[in-house]
Amino acid sequence: xxxxxxxxxxxxxxxxxxxxxxxxxxxxxxxxxxxxxxxxxxxxxxxxxxxxxxxxxxxxxxxxxxxxxxxxxxxxxxxxxxxxxxxxxxxxxxxxxxxxxxxxxxxxxxxxxxxxxxxxxxxxxxxxxxxxxxxxxxxxxxxxxxxxxxxxxxxxxxxxxxxxxxxxxxxxxxxxxxxxxxxxxxxxxxxxxxxxxxxxxxxxxxxxxxxxxxxxxxxxxxxxxxxxxxxxxxxxxxxxxxxxxxxxxxxxxxxxxxxxxxxxxxxxxxxxxxxxxxxxxxxxxxxxxxxxxxxxxxxxxxxxxxxxxxxxxxxxxxxxxxxxxxxxxxxxxxxxx
Amino acid sequence: xxxxxxxxxxxxxxxxxxxxxxxxxxxxxxxxxxxxxxxxxxxxxxxxxxxxxxxxxxxxxxxxxxxxxxxxxxxxxxxxxxxxxxxxxxxxxxxxxxxxxxxxxxxxxxxxxxxxxxxxxxxxxxxxxxxxxxxxxxxxxxxxxxxxxxxxxxxxxxxxxxxxxxxxxxxxxxxxxxxxxxxxxxxxxxxxxxxxxxxxxxxxxxxxxxxxxxxxxxxxxxxxxxxxxxxxxxxxxxxxxxxxxxxxxxxxxxxxxxxxxxxxxxxxxxxxxxxxxxxxxxxxxxxxxxxxxxxxxxxxxxxxxxxxxxxxxxxxxxxxxxxxxxxxxxxxxxxxxxxxxxxxxxxxxxxxxxxxxxxxxxxxxxxxxxxxxxxxxxxxxxxxxxxxxxxxxxxxxxxxxxxxxxxxxxxxxxxxxxxxxxxxxxxxxxxxxxxxxxxxxxxxxxxxxxxxxxxxxxxxxxxxxxxxxxxxxxxxxxxxxxxxxxxxxxxxxxxxxxxxxxxxxxxxxxxxxxxxxxxxxxxxxxxxxxxxxxxxxxxxxxx
Numbered sequence: 001x002x003x004x005x006x007x008x009x010x011x012x013x014x015x016x017x018x019x020x021x022x023x024x025x026x027x028x029x030x031x032x033x034x035x036x037x038x039x040x041x042x043x044x045x046x047x048x049x050x051x052x053x054x055x056x057x058x059x060x061x062x063x064x065x066x067x068x069x070x071x072x073x074x075x076x077x078x079x080x081x082x083x084x085x086x087x088x089x090x091x092x093x094x095x096x097x098x099x100x101x102x103x104x105x106x107x108x109x110x111x112x113x114x115x116x117x118x119x120x121x122x123x124x125x126x127x128x129x130x131x132x133x134x135x136x137x138x139x140x141x142x143x144x145x146x147x148x149x150x151x152x153x154x155x156x157x158x159x160x161x162x163x164x165x166x167x168x169x170x171x172x173x174x175x176x177x178x179x180x181x182x183x184x185x186x187x188x189x190x191x192x193x194x195x196x197x198x199x200x201x202x203x204x205x206x207x208x209x210x211x212x213x214x215x216x217x218x219x220x221x222x223x224x225x226x227x228x229x230x231x232x233x234x235x236x237x238x239x240x241x242x243x244x245x246x247x248x249x250x251x252x253x254x255x256x257x258x259x260x261x262x263x264x265x266x267x268x269x270x271x272x273x274x275x276x277x278x279x280x281x282x283x284x285x286x287x288x289x290x291x292x293x294x295x296x297x298x299x300x301x302x303x304x305x306x307x308x309x310x311x312x313x314x315x316x317x318x319x320x321x322x323x324x325x326x327x328x329x330x331x332x333x334x335x336x337x
Numbered sequence: 338x339x340x341x342x343x344x345x346x347x348x349x350x351x352x353x354x355x356x357x358x359x360x361x362x363x364x365x366x367x368x369x370x371x372x373x374x375x376x377x378x379x380x381x382x383x384x385x386x387x388x389x390x391x392x393x394x395x396x397x398x399x400x401x402x403x404x405x406x407x408x409x410x411x412x413x414x415x416x417x418x419x420x421x422x423x424x425x426x427x428x429x430x431x432x433x434x435x436x437x438x439x440x441x442x443x444x445x446x447x448x449x450x451x452x453x454x455x456x457x458x459x460x461x462x463x464x465x466x467x468x469x470x471x472x473x474x475x476x477x478x479x480x481x482x483x484x485x486x487x488x489x490x491x492x493x494x495x496x497x498x499x500x501x502x503x504x505x506x507x508x509x510x511x512x513x514x515x516x517x518x519x520x521x522x523x524x525x526x527x528x529x530x531x532x533x534x535x536x537x538x539x540x541x542x543x544x545x546x547x548x549x550x551x552x553x554x555x556x557x558x559x560x561x562x563x564x565x566x567x568x569x570x571x572x573x574x575x576x577x578x579x580x581x582x583x584x585x586x587x588x589x590x591x592x593x594x595x596x597x598x599x600x601x602x603x604x605x606x607x608x609x610x611x612x613x614x615x616x617x618x619x620x621x622x623x624x625x626x627x628x629x630x631x632x633x634x635x636x637x638x639x640x641x642x643x644x645x646x647x648x649x650x651x652x653x654x655x656x657x658x659x660x661x662x663x664x665x666x667x668x669x670x671x672x673x674x675x676x677x678x679x680x681x682x683x684x685x686x687x688x689x690x691x692x693x694x695x696x697x698x699x700x701x702x703x704x705x706x707x708x709x710x711x712x713x714x715x716x717x718x719x720x721x722x723x724x725x726x727x728x729x730x731x732x733x734x735x736x737x738x739x740x741x742x743x744x745x746x747x748x749x750x751x752x753x754x755x756x757x758x759x760x761x762x763x764x765x766x767x768x769x770x771x772x773x774x775x776x777x778x779x780x781x782x783x784x785x786x787x788x789x790x791x792x793x794x795x796x797x798x799x800x801x802x803x804x805x806x807x808x809x810x811x812x813x814x815x816x817x818x819x820x821x822x823x824x825x826x827x828x829x830x831x832x833x834x835x836x837x838x839x840x841x842x843x844x845x846x847x848x849x850x851x852x853x854x855x856x857x858x859x860x861x862x863x864x865x866x867x868x869x870x871x872x873x874x875x876x877x878x879x880x
Contacts, residue, residue, distance in 0.1 A: 031833075037844045038836075039853075060844060061828040064569045068719045069829060072726035076733050078747060092572050163556045165566055198453070199475055202556050203849050206452070213454035225849065289848070321572075328570040332386040337558060 030272055032058040033066045034083040036255055040288050041083065047284075048275060054268060063089035070098045070260060077262035080269040085255045086167050087124070088174070091321020094121040099258035102270050110277035111294050114314045115254050122258030124317065125276050126285050127292040129310065130172055130251045132241040133226055134218045135211050144241045147176065147251070150218060151191020159195040160207045160216035164331040167324075168204075168222060172251045173331060174323035178315055179248050182330060189334040200337050205229065212238055227290035227303060242310035249311040253320060255291065351695040354686035354702035357679055361706050361761045364720025368585070371578035379567070379576045387563055394477070395546070395559045401481035402488060402545045407538045409485060410492025411530075413627060415522065418500035419508070421613040422620035428627040429497075430870060435634030436490035436815075437865035439822045439842075441550030442858050444483050445851060446638040448474055448554060480555040486634035487551065488544055492537035494815065495770055498807045499533035500526065502777075509612075518614060532776055535598040536769035542591050543711040543765060546584060550824075560584050561713045574719075581716050588711035592704060639862065645855030653856045657836075661857065662864055665821055665837040669865075671752075672759040673817040679760055680767035680812055681805075684775045707765035714762070714825035721758045722829050725749040750832050758826045763819050767812035774808030814868050821865045838864065 034041055038060055045056035061069070063084045070077055070093070082099065084090050093099050099121040107116070107123050115124035132144055143154065150159055162169060176185045197216035201207050204225040211219050212229075223240060230236050242250050257276070259269045275281055282293040287301040299305070416422060417429040435443070451457055451474040461469050473479065507529065511521040527534075552559050564584070568577035616623060646653075683703055690699035709717055729748040736744045748754065778801055786792065786800045824839050831840070838857045845854035 035847070037848050039844065039850075040848070057833050059828075059831070059833060060840075060847075062569075062715075062847065064565075065715055065719060065825065065829050068574065069722065069726070072719075072723040073749070074726075074730055076726075076730045078745065088572075165553075165556075165562065165570060167569070170570055199473075200556055202448075202554050205849055205851075206448075206454070209454040210452075213459060215453040325571040325573070328566065329382050329386075332382065337556060 028054050028268075030054055030056045030080050030268055031078045032056055032081045032083055032257075033070065033079045033260070034058050034060050035063040035066055035089070036060075036083050036085050043288065044276065044281060044285060047281075048272060052271075052275075054272070056272075067093055067096065067098065070262070071096060073262065075262050077260060079260045080263040081257050081272065082122075082260055083125075083255075083257040085128075086171060086320070087254050087256065087317035088167055088171055088321040088324045090117070090122040090254075090256055090258055091318050092324075093258065094119070095321070098261055100261045100263070100266065102259050102266055102273075104270050104274055106274040107270075107277055110274075110282075112296075114316045115252075115294050116256070117258070117318055118316060122256050123273060123277065124254030124256040124294045125273075125282075126255045126289075127294055127312065128168075128253045128255065129223045129292060129312065130168055130220060130253065131223060131310070132218060132243050133208060133211060133221050133238055134241055135214075136237045136239050138214075138217045141239070141241055144218070144243065146244045146247060147172070147220065148180075148188045149243075150220070151188045151195065153195075155195040155218060157195065157197050158217040159192060160197055160210045160219040161192060161200050161336070162204055162207050162219075162221070163200045163202060164328070164336045166203075168253065169220075169331075170324050170327045171253050171317075171320035172220070173327035174320045175251055175313060175315060177323045177326055177330065178319040182326065186330050186334055189331060189336050193334055193336050208238060212236065223304070223307065224290040226307075230303070240307050242308065244313075245311050248315065249313040252292075252312040252317070254294070254317055255285075348695065350686045350689040351699045351702075354683060354690065354699040354706075357683050357686070357764075358702040358706040360721070360757050361709050361764070363724045364709070364712065364717055364761065365585075365705070367720040367723055368578045368582050368716075371575040372582070374575050375579065376573060376576055379571065379573060383563075383567075383580075391558050391560055391563045394557060395561075397477055398481060398484070398552070398557070398559060399542055399545050401477070402484045403538055403542050405481060405485035406489040406541045407492050407534060409489040409630060410494075410537060411496045411527075411534055413489070413630065414493045414496035414500055415526070416623045416627065418497050419526070419614055420620075420623065421615045422623040422627075424624050424627065428624075428631065431631055431635075432493055432627060433490050433814075433869045434631070434862075434866065435487060436494075436818050437821070437862045437869060438487065438635055438638055439550070439858065439861065440484060440487035440548065441554055441846075442642065443487050443634065443638045444480075444551045444554035446641045447479070447483050447633075449641070450637070451479075475555050475557075477557070480552060480557045483555075484545060484548070484551055486630065488541045489630070489634075491540045491544070491815070492534060494811050495533040495537035495773065496530055498770065498811055499530035499773070502807060503529045531598065533770075533773045535595050536773050539591065539595045540710070540766060540769055543588060546588060547711055547713050549713055549715075560587075564713055564716060568715075578716065578720075581712060584713075585708060585711060588708065589704070592707075639859075642855040642859045642862070645852040646859055649853045649856060653853050658856075658860065661836050661838045661841050662860055664835055665839065665861070665864060668752075668755060668759070668827070668837060669817045669820040672756055672763070672820040673813045673868075675756055676760050676763050676767045676816045677771070677809060677812040680764060680771045681809065683764070683768060684772045687772075688775055703768070707768050709761040710763065710765035712762075714823070715829075717762055718758065718825040718829040721754075721761060721826070722749055725754055725757075747832075750830055752832070755826065755830045758830055759816075759820055759823070762823070762826060763816045766815045766819055770808040770811035770815070771805065772808075774805050778804055817868050818865045821861050 041058070045058065049055050066082065067089065070079060070082065082093055094117060101120040103120060111123045115127065116122065134144060173185060173189065176188065198210060201210065204221040207219040207221055208225060208229050210216055226238065226240060244250065257273060259266050263269055276285060277294070279295065279298050282295055282298045286293040290301060290304050292300055292304065413432055417425055417432065449455055458471050461471065503526065507525050508521050511525045516524060547561060549561050549565060552562055564577050564580045567573055567580055683706060687699045687703050690696045726749040729746060732748060733744055733746055782800065783796070786796045791799055822839055824843050827837055827839055828843060838861045841857035842854045
């Protein structure tokens with residue numbers, strides 16, 4: 001190959017990519033910005049395309065960069081829908097004016113009121129429950145009651161937690177602030193920190209494994225991480241406990257979506273969200289990651305159903321976003337790393 | 338074309354240096370713009386609860402990793418470049434392998450293996466029949482050790498390049514003068530290699546400061562984790578950018594220190610050659626050291642990746658992997674070529690800028706152009722993406738005004754944007770080895786060349802090119818491997834539907850699916866290895 005033909009061989013694909021990447025999205029096409037990862041969403045996109053002929057273009061990234069991306073692109077953004085794995089980021093997007101309210105009888109009917117934005121800028125599509133996990137041999141469920149009770153002296157040196165930098169914990173603390181105020185919540189968090197058996201872990205799976213290995217006896221995790229570990233090892237000696245059943249209920253967050261403010265024609269985006277909230281799509285949306293459907297009308301995955309029913313917190317999940325910054329500072333003050 | 342390059346005028350060269358620095362100015366301007374809105378409540382909270390532990394942690398980490406990675410890199414480079422010991426032929430290229438292993442993978446494997454719940458401690462507990470004492474892996478020492486193992490290859494590659502080309506004659510001369518081998522190393526070889534080692538150490542410092550993935554796995558709070566926590570947790574982009582400005586200030590100080598370390602000497606090179614030092618009993622110590630570093634930094638994490646891939650192969654592997662790998666190769670390959678070329682131009686621009694203000698301006702431009710490596714990846718990605726998205730908005734509006742329809746251009750999500758962003762991020766990586774080699778081409782050499790009638794392009798081709806080859810090859814490898822592993826910029830600026838091996842890793846790790854992330858991680862290692870092996874062949878040929 002001569003140098004020139006080598007240069008050509010390199011330049012042509014480059015030019016092709018440069019040009020094709022500039023093309024405008026076609027008419028019957030939806031563009032989704034998603035922080036829910038590809039293996040969990042693509043099957044649903046493909047199914048929607050098969051049923052309606054509408055193709056779904058998407059990019060995945062963390063929610064923070066996606067919000068900045070929408071902000072920077074402004075009115076020229078190609079995006080129609082923002083999909084995230086927590087309410088805090090949807091609240092933040094709505095706060096920044098990146099989402100637009102849409103009214104849809106179907107969405108209002110399918111998504112319970114506390115799992116969607118009071119101003120209809122976003123809707124929950126699956127529920128993620130964050131609950132207590134304990135070792136079956138070393139802990140009696142009778143000793144467990146609430147999240148706050150994990151601050152009691154009986155758990156001294158027996159508690160494992162994930163890092164406070166994960167949005168799931170920030171949402172949990174934000175909801176506790178909404179329920180009981182900052183002072184009481186800070187008291188609880190200080191108690192947790194005092195009870196820790198090990199430095200906070202980087203992820204929920206590490207918390208589960210530490211409890212299984214005997215480093216600690218109780219922890220707080222999202223249920224689907226427990227489900228994954230259970231699939232690997234059906235003999236796992238860990239159990240889930242549903243706390244606060246006489247009070248506010250189990251802390252729930254959502255994976256959800258809203259229509260982007262820059263979308264000129266909201267019709268296709270709303271129809272897609274309605275489809276995602278419909279029973280058939282709901283079952284798959286939740287089951288793909290062992291989460292819970294937002295609608296009570298839909299049956300949960302059998303493995304998930306085996307963990308039992310619980311009463312979930314019914315305070316609007318938008319509080320998780322509104323009080324998130326306060327929660328972060330509270331955890332800093334309490335020394336929860 | 339008999340005019341020397343230097344007398345061709347500093348004006349154009351200075352202008353070139355400034356032009357190269359312009360893309361880096363974009364994120365810097367975005368950061369500067371954040372100071373229009375300062376939140377006093379945030380800063381008082383930060384001062385009271387966050388700043389002290391975070392600064393202390395960062396200083397310990399940077400100092401620890403800089404010292405350990407530099408010591409490891411320099412020692413191993415000396416052993417493989419100048420000495421003979423069992424396994425040297427394999428080690429000399431194999432010791433580069435940890436570079437292809439993303440740091441967060443090494444961290445995840447080290448923690449998973451050595452934690453309380455991991456196999457090592459579990460086995461020891463069973464053996465002892467009860468609780469045992471074991472050093473905490475998730476500790477300051479642990480994170481320093483793991484990051485040093487991931488980053489020493491930067492120093493190794495540059496220092497080896499220096500040792501190989503400085504010639505052993507100097508060392509032999511020192512021995513003739515009565516110095517023993519040890520004194521010869523410390524008094525002759527090491528000082529001569531100083532600019533390379535300092536440049537490598539500077540890369541390690543910048544990478545350490547900007548790292549998020551590795552420290553997050555340890556839940557070790559640094560300045561960079563504080564930046565991300567401010568952005569994502571406290572939902573304040575402006576405050577996060579203001580913190581990034583503080584980080585940049587620290588990096589600039591370190592850069593000045595590095596210049597001081599170089600001491601403004603002129604460094605000459607010699608012809609490679611001479612006899613290798615045959616180590617006595619030390620040869621086994623050398624083999625054990627090299628073997629240990631290679632095992633911890635590469636073999637152990639690689640084995641873990643292979644085991645995980647075997648578990649998830651049927652679920653994860655598909656023909657799409659060809660596309661992922663193709664995109665990764667296209668991006669890493671074109672970025673390596675582009676960034677190395679730009680680094681070379683920048684090096685010459687600074688070298689040839691005429692004295693006085695033009696020279697100062699060119700030096701300043703160089704400093705700015707190479708700052709991108711010290712910014713946390715996501716901050717840099719947004720800093721480049723935002724101005725380009727704004728520009729795209731203007732272009733679309735203008736086109737709409739002319740044609741009446743919306744063209745729907747997306748300038749910010751094209752290959753061109755990706756390459757510009759990679760250049761901003763990785764110019765420092767290419768600049769370090771290229772500039773170190775340029776230091777060797779002294780004015781005396783230019784003068785001698787010209788007196789023999791070889792000047793202009795002919796001098797570049799016949800005198801400079803052979804002397805720069807090692808540095809250019811090093812730059813290509815470093816950028817190639819870094820782009821293979823890069824996530825935030827790739828995620829943000831890639832065209833729709835584009836996936837690379839690195840974004841595939843992200844898809845899995847974002848939901849904690851570490852086992853499924855193993856296959857794309859292995860692919861990164863394997864595809865990233867090819868150039869590493871090629872390059873080590875090439876540098877080995879220098880004998």
